[in-house]
Amino acid sequence: MSRILTVGAAQTGPIQREDSRADVVERLIALLRQGADTGCDLVVFPELALTTFFPRWWVDDRAEFDHFFETEMPGAETRPLFDEAARLSVGFHLGYAELTPDGHHYNTAILVESDGSIVGHYRKVHLPGHHEHEPWREFQHLERYYFEPGDRFSVFGAFGGIVGMAICNDRRWPETYRVLGLQGCEMALIGYNTPVHYPPDPTQDVLQGFHNGLVLQSGAYQNGMWVVGVAKAGEEEGCLLLGESSIVAPSGEVRARCTTDGDELVVAECDLDICSNYKDTLFNFGYYRRPEAYSLITGQAGVDVPDDVVEVLGQDDEVGGT
Numbered sequence: 001m002s003r004i005l006t007v008g009a010a011q012t013g014p015i016q017r018e019d020s021r022a023d024v025v026e027r028l029i030a031l032l033r034q035g036a037d038t039g040c041d042l043v044v045f046p047e048l049a050l051t052t053f054f055p056r057w058w059v060d061d062r063a064e065f066d067h068f069f070e071t072e073m074p075g076a077e078t079r080p081l082f083d084e085a086a087r088l089s090v091g092f093h094l095g096y097a098e099l100t101p102d103g104h105h106y107n108t109a110i111l112v113e114s115d116g117s118i119v120g121h122y123r124k125v126h127l128p129g130h131h132e133h134e135p136w137r138e139f140q141h142l143e144r145y146y147f148e149p150g151d152r153f154s155v156f157g158a159f160g161g162i163v164g165m166a167i168c169n170d171r172r173w174p175e176t177y178r179v180l181g182l183q184g185c186e187m188a189l190i191g192y193n194t195p196v197h198y199p200p201d202p203t204q205d206v207l208q209g210f211h212n213g214l215v216l217q218s219g220a221y222q223n224g225m226w227v228v229g230v231a232k233a234g235e236e237e238g239c240l241l242l243g244e245s246s247i248v249a250p251s252g253e254v255r256a257r258c259t260t261d262g263d264e265l266v267v268a269e270c271d272l273d274i275c276s277n278y279k280d281t282l283f284n285f286g287y288y289r290r291p292e293a294y295s296l297i298t299g300q301a302g303v304d305v306p307d308d309v310v311e312v313l314g315q316d317d318e319v320g321g322t
Helices: 021-037 062-068 079-088 168-172 173-182 202-223 272-279 294-301 307-313
Strands: 006-013 042-044 090-099 105-112 118-123 156-158 159-166 186-192 228-232 234-235 239-241 247-248 256-259 265-272
Touching: 006 021, 006 228, 006 247, 021 042, 021 079, 021 265, 062 090, 079 090, 090 186, 105 159, 105 173, 105 186, 118 156, 118 159, 159 168, 168 186, 168 202, 173 186, 186 202, 202 228, 202 247, 247 265, 256 265, 294 307
Parallel strands: 006 042, 042 090, 159 186, 186 228
Antiparallel strands: 006 265, 090 105, 105 118, 156 159, 228 247, 234 239, 247 256
């Protein structure tokens, strides 16, 4: 018997700095209700779904931005979302900024079951951008200034399957999907806030949509899992964010994709059992993987060109990048 999980990718339009938490939560509840009306078991919201993308601004005292963080989940302003989810019997995935009781700051996502209970937490591992003030940029990307990195990718038993989470820049790194895949992940939920303009290399701007699809689809295919990538999109505080939220099958095929830059829900019926079509054949990890040949993946971070290659090329050991 097939395990069908009906999933809604609940893209949001921009959230401006002056938008209140209560107003944003009402928008999320509206999308959740749309999901319930279309038979969704699970609705997936974006990264930092409760606030504007505040890491685009520098402040000398980071505590000035603590009001963008959630100190509890659910809190007074987010409780209505949990209550409505339980009433509708629809689960959800939500990204937000987390401030822990002992003062740590994370870019976090949670998975909530259809009864409103929290199944699991995830804290973003691959923090992009920079950590110092760079006023030459049209807008900044200071995630490395405002957040601490997470340290693990975990999976959870939920919605009748094995579910993992990742956030935004994590989706660009193949290790993200592989570590989830090695734990049997059947569906990865990934929220993102991706600026179309990339100041360090503007030649990549026109490729943002292509690269987004490329990593979601390759991650799904190479690990035999469903991937649900959900954006906050549109022009937010003068910064254009990529949309194109997508639900991708283990084959790498896109089953649903948003076409606007606003609040939009797309839905797909996801058969978790078809993951085995890939996990048990072409990507049978236990039969084909050779971890003894992969030691560099966990043994080093930057590029280290072998000495004999450097000697042949007649260049210093920084050839090929760091």
